[in-house]
Amino acid sequence: MDRIKRLFDSKKNEKILSVYFTAGFPKKDSTVDVIKALSDGGVDMIEIGIPFSDPMADGPVIQQSSQKALDNGMTQNLLFEQLKDIRKVTDIPLILMGYINTAMQFGFENLCKKAVEVGIDGFIIPDIPLEEYSSQYKPIVEKYGLKFILLITPETPEERIRKIDSASSGFIYMVSSASTTGAQNSFSEDKQRYFKKIADMNLKNPTLVGFGVSNKATFDAACEHSRGAIIGSAFIRALEEQPTVQDAVKSLISKL
Amino acid sequence: MNYNVNEQGYYGEFGGAYVPEILQKNVKELRENYLKIMQSPDFIAEIDQLLHDYAGRPTPLYFAKRLSEEVGAKVYLKREDLCHTGAHKINNALGQILLARRMGKTRIVAETGAGQHGVATATVCALMNMECVVYMGETDVNRQFLNVQRMKMLGAKVVPVISGNKTLKDATNEAIRDWCCNPQNTFYIIGSVVGPHPYPDIVAKFQSVISEEIKKQLKEKEGRENPDYLIACVGGGSNAAGTFYHYLQNEEVKLYEAEAAGLGIDTDMTAATIHLGKEGVLHGSRTLIMQTPDGQIVEPYSISAGLDYPGIGPMHANLARMGRAKVFAITDKQAMDAALRLTRLEGIIPAIESSHALAILAEAKFKPSDVIVVTVSGRGDKDMNTYSKYFEGQF
Numbered sequence: 243m244d245r246i247k248r249l250f251d252s253k254k255n256e257k258i259l260s261v262y263f264t265a266g267f268p269k270k271d272s273t274v275d276v277i278k279a280l281s282d283g284g285v286d287m288i289e290i291g292i293p294f295s296d297p298m299a300d301g302p303v304i305q306q307s308s309q310k311a312l313d314n315g316m317t318q319n320l321l322f323e324q325l326k327d328i329r330k331v332t333d334i335p336l337i338l339m340g341y342i343n344t345a346m347q348f349g350f351e352n353l354c355k356k357a358v359e360v361g362i363d364g365f366i367i368p369d370i371p372l373e374e375y376s377s378q379y380k381p382i383v384e385k386y387g388l389k390f391i392l393l394i395t396p397e398t399p400e401e402r403i404r405k406i407d408s409a410s411s412g413f414i415y416m417v418s419s420a421s422t423t424g425a426q427n428s429f430s431e432d433k434q435r436y437f438k439k440i441a442d443m444n445l446k447n448p449t450l451v452g453f454g455v456s457n458k459a460t461f462d463a464a465c466e467h468s469r470g471a472i473i474g475s476a477f478i479r480a481l482e483e484q485p486t487v488q489d490a491v492k493s494l495i496s497k498l
Numbered sequence: 499m500n501y502n503v504n505e506q507g508y509y510g511e512f513g514g515a516y517v518p519e520i521l522q523k524n525v526k527e528l529r530e531n532y533l534k535i536m537q538s539p540d541f542i543a544e545i546d547q548l549l550h551d552y553a554g555r556p557t558p559l560y561f562a563k564r565l566s567e568e569v570g571a572k573v574y575l576k577r578e579d580l581c582h583t584g585a586h587k588i589n590n591a592l593g594q595i596l597l598a599r600r601m602g603k604t605r606i607v608a609e610t611g612a613g614q615h616g617v618a619t620a621t622v623c624a625l626m627n628m629e630c631v632v633y634m635g636e637t638d639v640n641r642q643f644l645n646v647q648r649m650k651m652l653g654a655k656v657v658p659v660i661s662g663n664k665t666l667k668d669a670t671n672e673a674i675r676d677w678c679c680n681p682q683n684t685f686y687i688i689g690s691v692v693g694p695h696p697y698p699d700i701v702a703k704f705q706s707v708i709s710e711e712i713k714k715q716l717k718e719k720e721g722r723e724n725p726d727y728l729i730a731c732v733g734g735g736s737n738a739a740g741t742f743y744h745y746l747q748n749e750e751v752k753l754y755e756a757e758a759a760g761l762g763i764d765t766d767m768t769a770a771t772i773h774l775g776k777e778g779v780l781h782g783s784r785t786l787i788m789q790t791p792d793g794q795i796v797e798p799y800s801i802s803a804g805l806d807y808p809g810i811g812p813m814h815a816n817l818a819r820m821g822r823a824k825v826f827a828i829t830d831k832q833a834m835d836a837a838l839r840l841t842r843l844e845g846i847i848p849a850i851e852s853s854h855a856l857a858i859l860a861e862a863k864f865k866p867s868d869v870i871v872v873t874v875s876g877r878g879d880k881d882m883n884t885y886s887k888y889f890e891g892q893f
């Protein structure tokens with residue numbers, strides 16, 4: 243059963259909202275609660291961050307949540323333990339997002355195996371570039387029937403976007419700007435032109451826009467030329483500020 | 499055996515370019531242009547002149563007579579400590595800023611730990627009139643006050659990094675994040691043979707002037723280009739890469755490198771990455787890394803601020819794996835003893851990093867006929883606080 247495809251097929255006329263959070267944040271055992279609250283709150287897809295000590299592509303908010311999760315004692319083994327019965331909780335697509343170093347220590351194949359066991363649908367690993375993915379990791383990912391979502395950015399030339407589109411599966415993560423993760427208040431006209439340019443390329447994969455999406459203005463702007471958007475830092479901030487995870491989800495949804 | 503980088507950017511199984519997509523275009527442009535630029539006659543003329551007139555090269559190859567008597571072999575010191583700004587780091591900073599200019603970049607970022615690379619970068623930015631931002635862990639900003647003042651006087655903006663452990667690896671993360679946010683106008687001047695391909699090769703080539711000079715100088719003094727042993731310390735591994743570069747394929751020259759064991763490799767206060775690290779990816783390169791079984795990077799410890807990096811240049815991971823280089827884990831105490839010995843025998847106060855290399859002279863066995871070249875990567879001025887505290891009451 244391909245949950246990601248089913249989602250994109252079923253939402254042809256609506257925008258898709260995908261939300262990122264860091265596993266083991268704000269508390270070690272809040273992982274399942276957060277997934278349940280997001281799913282109950284109507285979010286379409288969830289990206290579960292595997293905390294890493296040195297998250298090179300992340301801004302301060304996600305960095306701090308990763309550090310907090312590690313201080314809480316979060317590990318990859320514990321994550322799979324927590325996710326053991328997650329398919330009894332929700333049927334929306336769940337994606338693991340992390341960095342290659344922790345995946346290597348866990349064993350990349352082992353990671354795929356465990357992911358399939360608990361019902362994960364795919365991976366986003368921003369420091370595995372296209373070339374390394376195609377030569378070293380793609381055969382393993384495909385063997386396990388998982389999706390691998392590659393990223394494109396405003397700096398990615400058209401020819402490379404085509405290659406990324408052909409290697410990527412599930413969808414393409416369209417990074418909004420030259421930046422690390424982190425909330426922005428508005429998206430410039432430049433960004434709109436870039437989103438439109440990508441839309442006009444008619445890629446085989448659908449695209450979702452991420453990095454900087456935080457409120458109605460940025461969500462709508464992101465969605466204008468894509469199938470939806472991904473929110474990360476703004477939700478992590480809500481988790482910090484709100485008394486419960488349910489309140490954090492409510493606060494996020496109310497801003498959109 | 500080829501110990502240099504291959505077409506794909508790997509040294510054996512180490513290396514590569516594991517950077518986020520936003521940097522792929524930059525890294526590709528660099529990869530496609532660096533060799534062409536660095537081999538062009540006008541580039542060579544410009545860098546040679548700067549190395550000579552500005553950095554003070556060639557640095558002497560000094561026969562250390564009294565030290566030789568103690569060691570029981572012929573010991574030469576390659577005096578990188580006499581370079582402008584006090585360490586070998588200037589060789590690389592000069593090279594990379596010329597590269598940055600030819601790539602059309604207008605803004606420079608760098609990371610620094612002890613501050614030597616930050617000072618070298620701030621220096622060349624002053625010289626070339628370019629904007630300079632140096633990321634430095636907050637802990638290091640407080641520990642290396644003098645170098646922070648130097649960078650500021652040189653006109654650089656020093657940004658204290660408060661993420662992670664607030665030291666070198668975090669400063670490197672932050673420099674990479676800055677580069678992600680400013681890919682069009684910014685050039686990242688990396689301070690050692692680390693980072694995504696082609697950086698390890700770029701830095702090794704700019705530091706290779708060290709072994710180029712050793713060859714000539716040893717020929718004059720000993721009638722032969724090849725020593726029996728080359729010895730250098732490794733933090734990321736740039737002074738060692740430069741010291742070994744033109745001898746890599748010449749297997750009769752034995753390569754010894756010193757990494758920092760801190761309080762000992764059987765303690766958790768250590769920075770002995772090659773002895774203790776496991777394969778992983780840090781700062782864009784597949785290499786040996788000090789980490790937990792779950793893949794979290796461990797903060798290393800050494801008395802030397804320039805050697806406490808949790809990774810190692812991919813070239814050195816491969817040299818150790820292939821048995822081409824022998825790696826010694828030198829403790830704080832062995833290094834400090836070696837520093838005092840050099841100071842008292844030769845009147846040279848070395849940087850604590852370099853003292854780790856010098857300590858190998860007391861750890862390994864040599865024959866009286868052996869010719870040894872030890873690279874003294876920097877001078878000890880920046881370390882006087884640490885030395886005085888360590889030797890308190892002894893002078």
Ligand SMILES: Cc1ncc(COP(=O)(O)O)c(C=O)c1O
Binds near residue numbers: 738
């Ligand atoms: C004097 C000196 N030697 C050595 C090093 C270590 O760097 P590398 O291993 O790249 O030569 C440093 C780094 O700060 C240094 O300042």
